[in-house]
Every structure is written in C-alpha cells, then in structure tokens.
C-alpha cells in the first residue's frame with residue numbers, strides 16, 4: 001500500500017471507531033477484509049488510527065472542526081493529526097490510486113481551544129483529573145497523548161534480567177534496564193516482529209508494562225503460597241506471580257474465554273497455572289489478587305478509544321463492580337492472608353476510595369500497603385495497588 005492508501009484505510013477505520021465500535025475490533029475487521037495489506041501496512045494503519053485517537057480533540061481542531069464530537073469527521077481529524085506530525089498533506093491526500101481525495105485548505109476554526117481540548121480529554125474528565133491528580137494532571141494528560149514505550153518482563157524463573165538483555169542484543173534487539181521494576185527492560189528500537197524471536201518462543205520474557213511489573217514486585221511475599229488471580233484475563237499478573245515463586249497460582253475470570261491463552265503462555269514460561277471456574281470450591285487461599293475491570297485511565301495510550309468511550313455513568317457502574325469483586329476476594333482469603341486490590345487507573349474513585357470503603361466497613365480487614373504510579377512521558381503506565389490483610 002502507498003502511504004496515501006494507508007491513510008485512507010486509517011480514515012475508514014477511524015470513522016467506524018467514531019461511530020462507537022472498539023478500535024481493536026474495527027482494525028481486525030478491516031484486516032480480515034484487506035488481504036492485500038502486508039504486516040507493515042497493517043502496523044502503519046494501526047499507528048495512524050491510534051495516533052488520531054490519542055489526540056482526537058486537538059486533531060479535530062487542527063483539521064478545522066469546532067464542535068467535537070458533533071462534527072467529528074474522521075478525514076478532518078486524520079488531516080489535523082498528520083499536520084501536527086509535520087506530514088506533507090498534499091502528498092498524502094493526493095487523490096491518486098487509493099489515496100484520499102485532495103483537501104481544501106486545512107486550518108483551525110475561529111476561536112480558542114478549551115483547556116480540556118488542548119489536553120485531549122473530555123471536559124467532565126478534566127475536572128476529575130485535576131481534583132485527583134492536582135499538579136500532576138497536566139503532565140499525565142500530556143503523556144497520554146503520545147505512544148507508550150514497549151516493555152519486556154524478564155521471566156526470572158528462567159533467566160536474570162541482565163542475561164536476557166544480552167540474549168536480546170544477540171538477536172538484534174536493543175533494550176535498556178528500566179528502573180521502574182527489577183524485571184523490566186525497555187525497548188529502544190522498533191517493536192515489530194518481537195514475538196517471533198527465539199527468546200520469546202523459549203519463554204524467557206513476556207510483553208508487560210513496567211508499572212504492571214512493579215506492582216507485582218510490590219506484592220507481599222508469596223514464596224510457597226497458594227495464590228488466586230480472581231480477574232485473570234490473559235494471565236499477565238498470574239504469570240508474573242508464578243515467576244515470583246508462588247507455590248500454586250490459580251486463575252479465574254468471569255469471562256472464561258479471556259483466559260484462553262493462559263495454557264499456552266504458562267507452558268512457554270514453564271510455570272503452572274490452574275484455571276478455576278468456581279474458586280469458592282477450593283478456597284481459602286493464602287492470597288487473592290484482584291486486578292479489577294476499570295476505566296483503564298492509566299493505560300489510555302495503549303487503548304486510546306477507551307478515553308472517549310468512558311462516561312460518568314459507566315465510571316459509576318465500574319466502581320460498584322470493583323467494590324463487589326473486592327468483597328468477593330476477601331471472602332476467598334484465609335484469616336492472616338492478604339488481598340492485592342489493583343487497577344490500571346489513576347482515578348481515586350476506582351482506587352484508594354474503593355479499598356478504604358471496604359476496610360472501613362469490615363473490622364477483619366486492614367490496609368497494609370499502598371503503591372501507585374502515574375503514566376509519564378517515555379515511561380510506564382499508571383497503576384494502583386492497595387494490599388489488605390485479613391485479620
């Protein structure tokens with residue numbers, strides 16, 4: 001595909017995302033119906049779509065759109081975002097072949113851009129970010145407008161981080177040790193084709209954000225413990241806990257299909273993870289980790305459409321669910337055991353406020369530790385951890 005044809009494909013995908021379809025789904029559907037597109041084309045289209053979603057409001061403004069989302073025209077947004085990247089719009093919007101039709105002059109509308117629009121966030125969310133993050137609101141929202149770095153987690157059950165760095169260098173992959181977590185390596189070159197590397201196929205590392213790695217490293221000692229991951233999803237945290245030396249790791253998810261990759265991932269890492277459909281049957285556990293469904297506001301660089309889909313109503317629904325899941329986790333842990341409540345959100349209503357409310361309402365539960373990190377430019381995503389002790 002020519003650069004212009006990639007932009008046209010990205011406009012079509014973005015248009016579908018703006019109509020309410022999740023970005024991953026829209027890209028998958030486009031990929032299936034575009035057999036002619038090679039892997040570089042697919043990656044380029046994805047990058048265009050995600051770049052536009054991270055900067056939807058400033059992109060729309062630069063593309064001449066005054067009222068978001070009422071007039072949200074994917075073609076104008078894409079033009080505005082590309083303009084901000086210094087692209088040659090005349091060359092890309094050439095009308096030649098499969099490239100988009102030529103643009104009229106692209107210029108911002110009259111008037112001024114609101115602060116929320118400048119920071120590429122909805123108006124109602126800016127208020128919450130400012131209240132919860134104070135002086136960190138601007139740097140965090142600014143960081144969320146850019147691509148996230150790629151981090152690898154050394155599977156320290158198999159190899160040290162230093163030794164992995166050497167293996168990767170021999171495979172042509174340059175990394176630096178990242179201070180965020182003792183297992184983290186940050187990629188300094190391109191991220192394409194990483195999972196084809198022998199070191200990955202041999203289970204020496206996994207892709208995992210450094211903040212997520214730091215959060216697992218911060219959990220209490222789990223040597224020899226029976227640990228349940230109650231919201232296991234694809235098993236990122238469960239795998240990291242197995243590598244930390246838990247004696248048995250169990251995984252559960254309300255949507256069992258989300259755990260489909262766990263057998264393959266654990267076999268590759270040479271660790272054992274047992275899936276449970278009803279954890280209550282084999283409770284109590286020494287520890288229960290709850291990586292609850294959340295707004296994902298700490299990782300909106302990786303799923304930027306979620307930033308625009310979140311509503312106040314959905315946020316409230318999430319907090320109700322988070323409270324419910326945490327209480328279920330408490331019922332599954334033995335007296336003396338611990339619960340790791342975690343999110344990839346930076347919003348207080350999903351983090352400390354949930355854990356504090358549960359602690360305040362249950363005399364058997366105490367807050368033992370609290371840790372969080374914020375998304376930073378060139379750094380990790382945002383996470384929260386509250387460790388609660390039972391009895």
Ligand SMILES: C[S@@+](CC[C@H](N)C(=O)[O-])C[C@H]1O[C@@H](n2cnc3c(N)ncnc32)[C@H](O)[C@@H]1O
Pocket residue numbers: 230231232233234235236237238252253254255258291292293294325
């Ligand atoms: C943040 S994701 C988990 C990510 C995963 N721990 C990882 O590190 O890869 C949250 C998961 O919670 C699951 N979930 C949602 N409601 C749940 C519930 N009531 N009980 C258990 N899991 C639930 C979702 O299906 C989703 O897979």
